Amino acid sequence: MTDLIQKDLTYNWHPYTQMSVQQANPPLLIEKASGIKLYDVSGQWYYDTISSWWCNIHGHLHPRIVNAIKQQLNTLDHTLFAGITHKTAIELSERLISITPDGLQRVFYSDNGSTAVEVALKMSLQYWRNSDRPEKTKFISFDRAYHGDMVGCMSVSGESDFTSAFTSLMFTGYKVPSPYCYRCPIGQKKDECAIECVSLLEDVLREHADAIAAIILEPLILCAGGMLIYPASYLAEAARLSKKYHVHLILDEVAVGFGRTGTMFACEQAGVCPDFLCLSKGLTGGILPLAATLTTQDIFNAFLGPQGSEKTFYHGHTFTANPIGCSAALASLDIFAEEGTLSNVQEISCELRKSIDMFKDHPLIGDIRTIGTVAAFELVKNKKTKELLPGHDNVIRKIYLKGLENNVMLRPMGNVIYLFLPLVTTLEELKDILLKTKKSMA
Numbered sequence: 515m516t517d518l519i520q521k522d523l524t525y526n527w528h529p530y531t532q533m534s535v536q537q538a539n540p541p542l543l544i545e546k547a548s549g550i551k552l553y554d555v556s557g558q559w560y561y562d563t564i565s566s567w568w569c570n571i572h573g574h575l576h577p578r579i580v581n582a583i584k585q586q587l588n589t590l591d592h593t594l595f596a597g598i599t600h601k602t603a604i605e606l607s608e609r610l611i612s613i614t615p616d617g618l619q620r621v622f623y624s625d626n627g628s629t630a631v632e633v634a635l636k637m638s639l640q641y642w643r644n645s646d647r648p649e650k651t652k653f654i655s656f657d658r659a660y661h662g663d664m665v666g667c668m669s670v671s672g673e674s675d676f677t678s679a680f681t682s683l684m685f686t687g688y689k690v691p692s693p694y695c696y697r698c699p700i701g702q703k704k705d706e707c708a709i710e711c712v713s714l715l716e717d718v719l720r721e722h723a724d725a726i727a728a729i730i731l732e733p734l735i736l737c738a739g740g741m742l743i744y745p746a747s748y749l750a751e752a753a754r755l756s757k758k759y760h761v762h763l764i765l766d767e768v769a770v771g772f773g774r775t776g777t778m779f780a781c782e783q784a785g786v787c788p789d790f791l792c793l794s795k796g797l798t799g800g801i802l803p804l805a806a807t808l809t810t811q812d813i814f815n816a817f818l819g820p821q822g823s824e825k826t827f828y829h830g831h832t833f834t835a836n837p838i839g840c841s842a843a844l845a846s847l848d849i850f851a852e853e854g855t856l857s858n859v860q861e862i863s864c865e866l867r868k869s870i871d872m873f874k875d876h877p878l879i880g881d882i883r884t885i886g887t888v889a890a891f892e893l894v895k896n897k898k899t900k901e902l903l904p905g906h907d908n909v910i911r912k913i914y915l916k917g918l919e920n921n922v923m924l925r926p927m928g929n930v931i932y933l934f935l936p937l938v939t940t941l942e943e944l945k946d947i948l949l950k951t952k953k954s955m956a
């Protein structure tokens with residue numbers, strides 16, 4: 515064990531990690547990154563198959579983003595964003611508004627995915643208060659959702675290891691069964707479904723809409739819930755219901771925004787414009803922490819009043835609209851515009867759909883799901899009964915370790931092994947990743 519790892523074990527506390535077992539399973543010491551590869555100190559390399567926690571989209575150290583950051587550091591590093599503004603934030607907002615669905619006209623910046631969601635929840639709640647509907651305080655969310663680790667985010671997420679220690683802090687709301695097509699909540703078959711499960715959402719709205727501020731959803735993929743991919747028609751119907759019952763629609767595109775599912779934003783595939791769109795992760799190309807919550811002019815207007823008005827949105831963060839983050843985000847959008855990123859995603863997506871069949875005879879793979887640059891394999895004990903293979907099963911740990919030996923970073927989520935590939939992955943790299951993944955699961 516190197517001195518540095520020894521120091522890591524002495525000083526650091528890692529996220530989502532049982533630190534008592536770190537001594538036996540020390541973290542990888544990564545020293546450099548290039549393209550879609552990470553290199554550790556021993557010289558071993560790994561495909562960054564999960565895009566460094568779902569954020570790296572253009573590969574590591576993309577020169578355009580690196581240069582933009584360097585340029586920005588010649589002029590303005592950071593300033594507060596109340597009573598002060600700056601060119602990079604103004605330009606970024608204009609660009610974001612031009613590429614997101616038409617109704618979104620205002621941008622509120624924060625630091626990460628969780629804050630983007632908290633901002634949307636608070637804005638929705640206060641909108642109703644400012645509009646003389648203070649009784650609309652509840653949120654509807656999926657029972658397997660994951661929206662982040664802050665208290666509001668946890669409250670609208672599903673029950674899980676992430677939330678169980680904190681339930682005393684969380685507020686209550688309405689949870690509807692997730693559109694988990696492999697284990698359909700209403701027993702439909704995947705190929706014969708007409709998204710009847712959306713009726714479960716309407717049941718809650720019919721009964722409680724007067725008390726509901728918003729529906730919050732992860733569009734097309736419930737990511738941390740196990741990469742559950744569901745049809746765009748569900749999303750379109752949820753949007754229709756949100757209008758019918760006068761509740762906001764919050765779309766959390768923190769993980770799927772910026773090309774992940776094949777379109778710039780997942781909601782485009784359902785032709786939906788939400789009342790709030792939450793963005794982070796890929797916003798800066800996955801290089802710097804930055805988040806944005808976009809909303810409509812109508813919602814913005816409900817917060818207007820005289821100086822000191824209680825209608826004001828009293829929320830902010832020290833690093834709101836940090837200029838370096840904004841400059842990285844602008845460079846990332848330039849890459850999308852000029853380097854054919856989305857057409858590369860289409861190619862990857864096509865190849866993934868074609869090649870994924872090579873996994874179908876694996877004795878433990880019960881379901882294979884794919885969209886955009888995402889592929890997920892749900893492991894089961896028994897393919898017929900779909901009995902779960904416990905998430906902490908040795909088999910899963912072995913797949914992770916074999917993945918490392920085979921140069922692929924397969925960080926399992928419960929009983930799901932998945933690929934969440936950088937959007938710049940080439941077809942040759944994809945083929946190699948699939949072969950290495952298969953070998954690691956053999």
Ligand SMILES: Cc1ncc(COP(=O)(O)O)c(C=O)c1O
Pocket residue numbers: 626627628629631660661662663732737738766767768769794795
């Ligand atoms: C859909 C979704 N929302 C919110 C978050 C929280 O983002 P962050 O980890 O940046 O706080 C995540 C993180 O994975 C996510 O997947």
